[in-house]
Amino acid sequence: MSTSIKIRNLIKRFGNVVAVNNVSLTVEPGHFLTLLGPSGCGKTTLLRCLAGLEDPDGGEIYIGDKLVFSHDQGISLPPGKRDLGLVFQNYALWPHMTVQQNMTFALEIQKQPKGEIETRAREALAEVQMTGYADRYPREMSGGQQQRIALARMLAYRPKVFLMDEPLSNLDARLRMDMRAEIKHLHHVSGATTVYVTHDQVEALTMSTQIAVMREGVLQQLDTPDRVYHFPANLFVADFIGNPKVNLLEGVVDGDHSVNLGSFRIAVDTHGSTGDVIVAVRPEDVVISTTPVSGAVEFAAYSVLPAGADSTIIAQRQETEITARVMGISTISLDDKIWLSFDPRTLNLYEKASGNMIVSGEGTI
Numbered sequence: 001m002s003t004s005i006k007i008r009n010l011i012k013r014f015g016n017v018v019a020v021n022n023v024s025l026t027v028e029p030g031h032f033l034t035l036l037g038p039s040g041c042g043k044t045t046l047l048r049c050l051a052g053l054e055d056p057d058g059g060e061i062y063i064g065d066k067l068v069f070s071h072d073q074g075i076s077l078p079p080g081k082r083d084l085g086l087v088f089q090n091y092a093l094w095p096h097m098t099v100q101q102n103m104t105f106a107l108e109i110q111k112q113p114k115g116e117i118e119t120r121a122r123e124a125l126a127e128v129q130m131t132g133y134a135d136r137y138p139r140e141m142s143g144g145q146q147q148r149i150a151l152a153r154m155l156a157y158r159p160k161v162f163l164m165d166e167p168l169s170n171l172d173a174r175l176r177m178d179m180r181a182e183i184k185h186l187h188h189v190s191g192a193t194t195v196y197v198t199h200d201q202v203e204a205l206t207m208s209t210q211i212a213v214m215r216e217g218v219l220q221q222l223d224t225p226d227r228v229y230h231f232p233a234n235l236f237v238a239d240f241i242g243n244p245k246v247n248l249l250e251g252v253v254d255g256d257h258s259v260n261l262g263s264f265r266i267a268v269d270t271h272g273s274t275g276d277v278i279v280a281v282r283p284e285d286v287v288i289s290t291t292p293v294s295g296a297v298e299f300a301a302y303s304v305l306p307a308g309a310d311s312t313i314i315a316q317r318q319e320t321e322i323t324a325r326v327m328g329i330s331t332i333s334l335d336d337k338i339w340l341s342f343d344p345r346t347l348n349l350y351e352k353a354s355g356n357m358i359v360s361g362e363g364t365i
């Protein structure tokens with residue numbers, strides 16, 4: 001039942017701005033792809049092109065085997081012919097209609113049989129745990145409940161593809177977390193191929209099977225959440241994903257297995273590269289000891305920030321500052337001497353000039 005999406009060399013311009021710049025990507029059937037990137041990077045425009053709400057300036061889009069857009073062939077199917085379900089930021093529930101009417105409206109236009117409409121609406125409401133709300137108006141429900149109804153409406157419509165643009169951005173932090181779990185479960189149950197837009201990296205990491213990171217209209221990396229997090233293709237992706245942020249340490253290659261970071265060296269396979277490089281290490285991968293350890297480098301604890309489940313430690317050595325993260329409440333005090341060590345498998349090496357990865361912790365790429 002689920003279907004693939006293929007985007008080939010898609011271009012969309014607004015005047016001088018190239019909002020989508022030659023993007024090609026494939027979403028395999030049943031996958032949950034998140035378009036992730038900072039404000040203005042072209043995520044919404046790409047989603048709107050998929051939906052048929054924008055007319056691209058180049059490229060092709062297939063939904064399943066159906067060519068829904070081709071610039072060269074002059075094909076552009078309207079949204080209604082693309083078999084999509086859309087959920088946008090503002091829910092877009094009709095305010096003058098009850099939940100039931102909101103749910104059944106599109107199905108009635110489709111001329112589905114009455115019994116079928118009733119069944120689908122009932123099942124979809126149960127799916128989002130909103131049974132019993134059919135007679136309410138949107139104004140009689142909380143933002144989160146309205147959001148669930150918007151999702152239920154999409155489920156009842158049973159499209160082959162779900163498209164969602166920041167559907168959780170209006171919700172408070174707690175509800176957002178609940179809804180993440182909800183959407184992930186709904187995706188699991190429905191198996192529908194999903195494209196989801198967000199600038200929130202946690203949303204992307206927690207819900208997706210694939211993440212496409214974008215910057216200024218250009219696709220930077222398309223990969224699993226695990227790989228985008230652990231092996232970012234370039235410094236932009238490395239820096240955008242992760243909280244606290246990844247440590248990016250500037251240095252100079254100093255032989256085959258060493259980078260000189262100024263006041264100390266770090267052991268990493270430099271794989272024949274030369275010149276200025278950046279060593280990237282995630283805060284949770286920095287190993288801290290409160291006593292001297294062979295091979296570890298002495299730092300001072302500049303700041304210690306316990307946050308219940310984990311603590312963030314800012315370590316300083318001359319000009320170098322490194323953020324480390326440890327589980328639980330740290331017993332380290334400010335200005336304590338601490339010793340940091342680095343597992344080469346957790347280090348990624350980037351060329352400073354291009355920002356591209358030279359060597360990943362898992363070996364040469």
Ligand code: ATP
Binds near residue numbers: 018037038042046
């Ligand atoms: P956000 O997270 O803020 O929604 P986004 O990544 O979704 O950002 P888009 O909304 O796709 O980004 O915008 C990409 C670029 O295209 C931006 O520079 C934006 O200003 C521009 N743009 C988008 N829509 C239009 C439009 N209708 N007219 C002119 N420029 C537009």
